[in-house]
Amino acid sequence: MAEKMCIGLFSGSIDRLTAAGVIISGAAADDMDVEVYVLLQGARAFVKGNENKIDSLSENSHLKEEFMAALDKLNVSTWLEFFKMAKEMTNVKVNICSLAGKLWGADKMEDYIDIVDDIIGIGEYIDAAKDADVHFFI
Amino acid sequence: MTTEELNNLEVKKIVDARGTACPGPLLAAKKAISEIAAGDIMEILSADEGTRKDIPKWATKKGHDYLGTVEESGFFKIFMKKG
Numbered sequence: 001m002a003e004k005m006c007i008g009l010f011s012g013s014i015d016r017l018t019a020a021g022v023i024i025s026g027a028a029a030d031d032m033d034v035e036v037y038v039l040l041q042g043a044r045a046f047v048k049g050n051e052n053k054i055d056s057l058s059e060n061s062h063l064k065e066e067f068m069a070a071l072d073k074l075n076v077s078t079w080l081e082f083f084k085m086a087k088e089m090t091n092v093k094v095n096i097c098s099l100a101g102k103l104w105g106a107d108k109m110e111d112y113i114d115i116v117d118d119i120i121g122i123g124e125y126i127d128a129a130k131d132a133d134v135h136f137f138i
Numbered sequence: 139m140t141t142e143e144l145n146n147l148e149v150k151k152i153v154d155a156r157g158t159a160c161p162g163p164l165l166a167a168k169k170a171i172s173e174i175a176a177g178d179i180m181e182i183l184s185a186d187e188g189t190r191k192d193i194p195k196w197a198t199k200k201g202h203d204y205l206g207t208v209e210e211s212g213f214f215k216i217f218m219k220k221g
Contacts, residue, residue, distance in 0.1 A: 025161045029168045029196060074159040085165060 002033045002091070006132035008125065012041040013058040014079065015067070020138045021082025028086040035132070036094045037125040043100035050104070051080055051113050083115050095120040139206045144217050147205070150178035156213050160188040167193055171202070171220055178220050179205070185213040193218070 005027045009020050020036070027034050038046055045054045057064050077085065086092045095118045096106075106112060109119065129135050153170045155163035163184040174180055182193060193216050194204040201221035208215045 022161055025165055029161065029164045030199070075157050075162070076159055077162070089165070089168065 002031055003134075004128075004132045005032050005034045006125075006128045006135045007034065007036045008039055008129070008135070008137040009036050009042040010039040011058060011138055012044045012054065013056045014054050015057050015059065016138050017042075017045055017054060017079035018071070018076070018082070020136075021077070021079040021086070023136060023138075024086040024092060025082050025089075028089040028092065031090055032133075034086065034090065034092040035128045036092065037120070037128065038094065038096045038100060039125075040097070040100045040103060043096050043106070044104045045079070046094070046096055046112050046116050047101070047104050047106045048111060048113055054079070080113075080115075087115060093117045095124065097122065097125070139217075141206075141208050144206045144208050144215070147179050147181075147217060149181045149217075150174050151180045153180065153182045155189070156183050156185045158186070160186050160192065162186070163189040164192050164196060167196070171200075174220055176220050180218055180220065182216045182218075183213055184216065190214060190216070 007020060011017065024034055044050055057067060060067065094116050096112060096116055098119050098121060101107060101119060109116065151170055151174050153166050155166040163182060163186055167182050170180060190207065197204045197218045203219040203221060205217040205219060
């Protein structure tokens with residue numbers, strides 16, 4: 001059976017979303033099953049229309065221009081590209097916490113971009129975290 | 139394997155991932171390995187220091203043979219045989 005990774009993705013900033021994307025991609029290369037549980041701030045990025053508008057940094061916000069230019073120069077994929085690539089390579093499920101979605105005006109599956117698999121309650125996240133071989137909170 | 143032996147291998151597929159940083163080369167390697175047959179040799183070009191350790195480790199874990207790495211100026215070539 002494939003090893004399982006569970007991610008609690010609380011953050012909706014571009015740097016942390018990118019980190020999540022890199023980690024998920026690494027898991028995909030390793031053929032792990034990945035379950036992402038998107039919590040409060042993170043949900044904003046997954047609401048239709050917002051996916052390309054994510055522009056805050058969690059740290060060093062005064063260095064944002066340099067940070068973004070460096071990502072670009074190093075040819076680093078966007079957070080969304082990482083998620084899509086990983087989904088093509090392995091079993092990645094993106095689940096949005098129902099409360100988190102509501103905070104950003106999204107209530108139903110059609111309110112989210114197509115990489116989202118389900119809207120869930122907190123119990124599912126806890127169960128997944130219990131079952132996982134590795135668990136990250138980002 | 140010596141550098142000379144590695145350089146003389148009959149390579150089935152070359153993956154040039156010098157344009158990307160970690161995890162780009164690993165993802166490129168993972169994608170490309172599915173396009174060759176067992177026993178074929180693949181060469182990955184990378185300029186990313188993290189990849190230098192990641193790819194041999196990944197290859198071994200996935201049942202492929204890591205054959206060696208050749209250092210060039212500004213990048214390196216990682217050789218593996220599909221298991």
